[in-house]
Amino acid sequence: xxxxxxxxxxxxxxxxxxxxxxxxxxxxxxxxxxxxxxxxxxxxxxxxxxxxxxxxxxxxxxxxxxxxxxxxxxxxxxxxxxxxxxxxxxxxxxxxxxxxxxxxxxxxxxxxxxxxxxxxxxxxxxxxxxxxxxxxxxxxxxxxxxxxxxxxxxxxxxxxxxxxxxxxxxxxxxxxxxxxxxxxxxxxxxxxxxxxxxxxxxxxxxxxxxxxxxxxxxxxxxxxxxxxxxxxxxxxxxxxxxxxxxxxxxxxxxxxxxxxxxxxxxxxxxxxxxxxxxxxxxxxxxxxxxxxxxxxxxxxxxxxxxxxxxxxxxxxxxxxxxxxxxxxxxxxxxxxxxxxxxxxxxxxxxxxxxxxxxxxxxxxxxxxxxxxxxxxxxxxxxxxxxxxxxx
Amino acid sequence: xxxxxxxxxxxxxxxxxxxxxxxxxxxxxxxxxxxxxxxxxxxxxxxxxxxxxxxxxxxxxxxxxxxxxxxxxxxxxxxxxxxxxxxxxxxxxxxxxxxxxxxxxxxxxxxxxxxxxxxxxxxxxxxxxxxxxxxxxxxxxxxxxxxxxxxxxxxxxxxxxxxxxxxxxxxxxxxxxxxxxxxxxxxxxxxxxxxxxxxxxxxxxxxxxxxxxxxxxxxxxxxxxxxxxxxxxxxxxxxxxxxxxxxxxxxxxxxxxxxxxxxxxxxxxxxxxxxxxxxxxxxxxxxxxxxxxxxxxxxxxxxxxxxxxxxxxxxxxxxxxxxxxxxxxxxxxxxxxxxxxxxxxxxxxxxxxxxxxxxxxxxxxxxxxxxxxxxxxxxxxxxxxxxxxxx
Numbered sequence: 081x082x083x084x085x086x087x088x089x090x091x092x093x094x095x096x097x098x099x100x101x102x103x104x105x106x107x108x109x110x111x112x113x114x115x116x117x118x119x120x121x122x123x124x125x126x127x128x129x130x131x132x133x134x135x136x137x138x139x140x141x142x143x144x145x146x147x148x149x150x151x152x153x154x155x156x157x158x159x160x161x162x163x164x165x166x167x168x169x170x171x172x173x174x175x176x177x178x179x180x181x182x183x184x185x186x187x188x189x190x191x192x193x194x195x196x197x198x199x200x201x202x203x204x205x206x207x208x209x210x211x212x213x214x215x216x217x218x219x220x221x222x223x224x225x226x227x228x229x230x231x232x233x234x235x236x237x238x239x240x241x242x243x244x245x246x247x248x249x250x251x252x253x254x255x256x257x258x259x260x261x262x263x264x265x266x267x268x269x270x271x272x273x274x275x276x277x278x279x280x281x282x283x284x285x286x287x288x289x290x291x292x293x294x295x296x297x298x299x300x301x302x303x304x305x306x307x308x309x310x311x312x313x314x315x316x317x318x319x320x321x322x323x324x325x326x327x328x329x330x331x332x333x334x335x336x337x338x339x340x341x342x343x344x345x346x347x348x349x350x351x352x353x354x355x356x357x358x359x360x361x362x363x364x365x366x367x368x369x370x371x372x373x374x375x376x377x378x379x380x381x382x383x384x385x386x387x388x389x390x391x392x393x394x395x396x397x398x399x400x401x402x403x404x405x406x407x408x409x410x411x412x413x414x415x416x417x418x419x420x421x422x423x424x425x426x427x428x429x430x431x432x433x434x435x436x437x438x439x440x441x442x443x444x445x446x447x448x449x450x451x452x453x454x455x456x457x458x459x460x461x462x463x464x465x466x467x468x469x470x471x
Numbered sequence: 472x473x474x475x476x477x478x479x480x481x482x483x484x485x486x487x488x489x490x491x492x493x494x495x496x497x498x499x500x501x502x503x504x505x506x507x508x509x510x511x512x513x514x515x516x517x518x519x520x521x522x523x524x525x526x527x528x529x530x531x532x533x534x535x536x537x538x539x540x541x542x543x544x545x546x547x548x549x550x551x552x553x554x555x556x557x558x559x560x561x562x563x564x565x566x567x568x569x570x571x572x573x574x575x576x577x578x579x580x581x582x583x584x585x586x587x588x589x590x591x592x593x594x595x596x597x598x599x600x601x602x603x604x605x606x607x608x609x610x611x612x613x614x615x616x617x618x619x620x621x622x623x624x625x626x627x628x629x630x631x632x633x634x635x636x637x638x639x640x641x642x643x644x645x646x647x648x649x650x651x652x653x654x655x656x657x658x659x660x661x662x663x664x665x666x667x668x669x670x671x672x673x674x675x676x677x678x679x680x681x682x683x684x685x686x687x688x689x690x691x692x693x694x695x696x697x698x699x700x701x702x703x704x705x706x707x708x709x710x711x712x713x714x715x716x717x718x719x720x721x722x723x724x725x726x727x728x729x730x731x732x733x734x735x736x737x738x739x740x741x742x743x744x745x746x747x748x749x750x751x752x753x754x755x756x757x758x759x760x761x762x763x764x765x766x767x768x769x770x771x772x773x774x775x776x777x778x779x780x781x782x783x784x785x786x787x788x789x790x791x792x793x794x795x796x797x798x799x800x801x802x803x804x805x806x807x808x809x810x811x812x813x814x815x816x817x818x819x820x821x822x823x824x825x826x827x828x829x830x831x832x833x834x835x836x837x838x839x840x841x842x843x844x845x846x847x848x849x850x851x852x853x854x855x856x857x858x859x860x861x862x
Contacts, residue, residue, distance in 0.1 A: 125568070129522060175520040176518070176519060177521075182568055186701050193576070194578055194585075212698045214613075217610050221608050221634070301601075304577055
C-alpha cells in the first residue's frame with residue numbers, strides 16, 4: 081500500500097506508464113548529467129532501440145557536439161572534455177529527434193527551444209547558483225502602457241533588504257532582453273536573482289532593484305502569459321507584429337521608469353538609474369539613452385544589435401543619432417560600457433560603432449570577450465557590469 | 472545576412488545543430504498539439520527511424536495512452552477522442568524513451584517529470600488561461616523561520632488592485648501543495664494567478680492574497696532554488712530528510728501567517744483567513760487548523776492525505792486530534808470543505824474520515840468528483856472553493 085501510494089502520489093497517474101528510466105528521483109536511476117571532479121561532464125541515456133544518440137550543448141569544446149557510445153546495458157554515454165565554469169544547456173538527439181535528457185528534471189526555455197541544464201562550479205557559475213546568503217524577491221508585475229495601449233508584464237527583482245529596511249530607497253537597473261526573449265529571459269537564463277544576491281552579499285554590488293520589462297512592444301507579455309495563451313508561440317521579435325525596430329518601445333520607455341518610481345522605493349534620479357540590454361536590448365539601450373538624455377548615468381550594451389543597415393531613420397526614435405549622442409555627451413554620464421564576443425556575428429557591427437563613437441569623441445569603455453552570441457557571455461557581462469553601478 | 476542573423480539570434484548557437492523539426496516558430500513546422508474544433512487533439516511527431524511512438528497524457532479517455540501511426544512523410548500521428556475542457560500534460564514515448572513533444576515549446580514540471588502542455592477551452596480551462604482582465608502579481612518571497620532554523624521560500628499572489636488601492640487591506644488564502652510539490656506547484660500546475668484573476672474579474676471571488684508556502688520543512692525551497700542547487704532533485708516528501716509527517720511544518724505555520732501579516736496589507740483575523748491544501752497539503756490543513764483553532768474561518772481539504780495509519784500520534788502536532796477538533800468546533804468556523812475523486816487511492820481514507828467527523832458531530836461540506844489524484848481535480852476544487860471565501 082505504501083509503495084502504491086508512493087507511485088500514485090506523483091500527481092499524474094499516467095506517469096506510471098512512462099519509461100522507468102525517466103524517474104530521476106528513484107533509486108537505481110541512471111545519473112545524467114554527472115559533473116566530474118575534473119570538470120568534465122558525463123551524459124547517460126538509456127535508449128535500447130536507438131541507432132544513434134548524440135548530445136548537443138552550448139559549450140565550446142567540440143562545437144558542443146558529442147557522439148554517445150552504447151554500453152552493454154543499453155545506456156549511451158559521452159563525456160566532455162573539462163569545461164570552464166558556466167551554466168550550460170544541452171539536448172539529446174536520438175535518431176534525429178532532439179529532446180531533453182530524460183533523467184534531468186531541470187530545464188530552461190530559450191526562444192522556442194526547451195533544453196536540459198547543468199552548472200560547472202568553481203568560477204563564474206558560482207554566482208549563478210544559490211548560496212546561503214540573504215535572498216531578494218522576484219515578482220511578475222503588470223503596468224499600464226498608455227502609449228502602447230495595453231497592460232504589459234515585467235519581472236522585478238528587489239534586493240534582500242528591501243522587505244526589512246522599509247524606509248530605504250534603492251537605485252534601479254533596467255535590464256533588457258534580446259530578440260526572441262521576454263520578461264522571463266534575464267530571470268531564467270540570466271540568473272539575475274542569484275547574481276544580484278551573491279554580488280550584494282559579497283559587497284561587490286550596491287543593493288539595487290532590477291527591472292526586466294518585455295521588449296516586444298506589440299505584445300503584452302511572454303508566450304503563454306497573454307490572452308493569446310499557447311497560440312502565441314515563442315518567436316523572434318521580427319516575427320511579432322508591431323514589435324520590430326519601429327521605435328515605439330524606445331519612445332514609450334519613460335512609462336516604465338515612471339511606473340517603477342511610483343510603485344517602488346527608488347531614488348528617482350539619473351545618478352541612481354542604469355540601463356543595459358543584450359542583442360536587441362543593446363540596440364534598445366542605445367536609442368532609449370539617446371532619446372532620453374539625463375535619465376541614466378550608466379549604460380551597458382551587451383553584444384548589442386548595432387547593425388544599422390536596416391534601421392528606419394525616418395522614425396522619430398531613430399532620427400539623428402549622432403546629434404542625440406552629442407546631447408547625451410553634453411548631459412554627462414558615468415559609464416557607457418560596450419561588450420562583445422570576438423566570435424559574435426555582430427562583432428564587426430560593434431567595432432564599426434566604436435569608430436563612430438570615436439569620431440564623435442563620445443566616451444565609452446570596451447570589453448571584448450571570447451565566444452559568440454551566447455547567454456554565457458551575457459551572464460558574464462552582467463557579472464562585470466553590475467559591480468560598476470551606483471558607486 | 473538577414474537569414475543568418477535570424478538563425479544566430481536564437482541565442483544558443485548550437486541550437487542550429489538540433490533537428491529542424493523542433494523549431495516550432497518556423498514556417499512549415501509540424502503542428503503539434505493541434506486542438507481541433509470538436510475538442511479532440513491531434514499530436515504529430517517526425518521520427519523517421521522510430522519503430523514505435525505513443526503519446527501518454529493525463530486525460531481519462533483510453534487511460535491517456537495513444538499509439539501513433541506513421542504516415543508517408545515520416546510523421547507519427549494520433550488523435551484523441553473529444554476531451555473535456557482542462558489543462559492537460561503529456562509526453563511522447565519514442566522506442567521506449569519518454570520525452571517532450573518536440574514541436575511544443577510549453578512545458579510543466581510535476582515532481583520529477585517534465586511534460587508538454589495544452590488547454591482544451593470551452594469550460595473550466597477558460598479559467599486556467601489568460602484573458603484581457605486586470606492581472607495580479609506573483610512574487611517569490613523568502614521568510615525567516617526561527618522554528619525550522621532557516622530562510623524559506625514562498626510564492627505570493629496579490630490581486631490586481633493591490634498595487635493601486637494602496638490603503639485597502641485584503642483577506643488571505645493559504646494554499647498548500649502535496650507530496651513532491653513545492654512553492655511553485657500551485658502557481659505552475661494550479662494556474663492560481665489565472666484562476667484568481669478571472670474569478671475576481673467576474674466578481675465571483677473576493678479580491679484576496681494567496682500565499683503558497685513550501686510544505687517540506689526540511690527544505691528551504693523548491694529543487695534548484697536552494698544552496699544544494701541541482702543536486703537536490705525533485706522528490707516525494709517522504710524522501711526529504713526532516714520533512715515527512717513529523718508535525719514541524721504544522722506547528723511552525725503561525726510564523727508564515729505572522730510574516731504575511733507584517734509584510735502585506737492583510738485583514739489579520741480569522742474571518743479573513745482561509746487554509747486549503749491538496750493531498751499532503753490537505754493533511755497539513757487538517758492539523759494546522761486543529762492545532763490553531765481560532766485562526767481560520769475557511770478550510771479546504773482537496774484529495775487530502777487522510778490515511779491515519781502511519782501518523783505518529785506521539786508527536787505534539789498529531790496528539791488527540793478528536794479533542795482538538797472539538798475545540799475547533801467550539802471556536803466556530805464558516806466552511807470546512809472536503810473534496811475527493813471517486814477513483815482516488817485516498818477515497819476510502821477520506822470516506823472513513825467523514826465518518827469520524829460525523830461521530831464528532833463536526834460540520835463539513837463534502838464534494839465528490841470523478842477521477843483520481845490529479846491536478847485536474849485540484850484546479851477544479853480551487854475553482855469551486857475560492858468563490859466561497861470571505862463572503
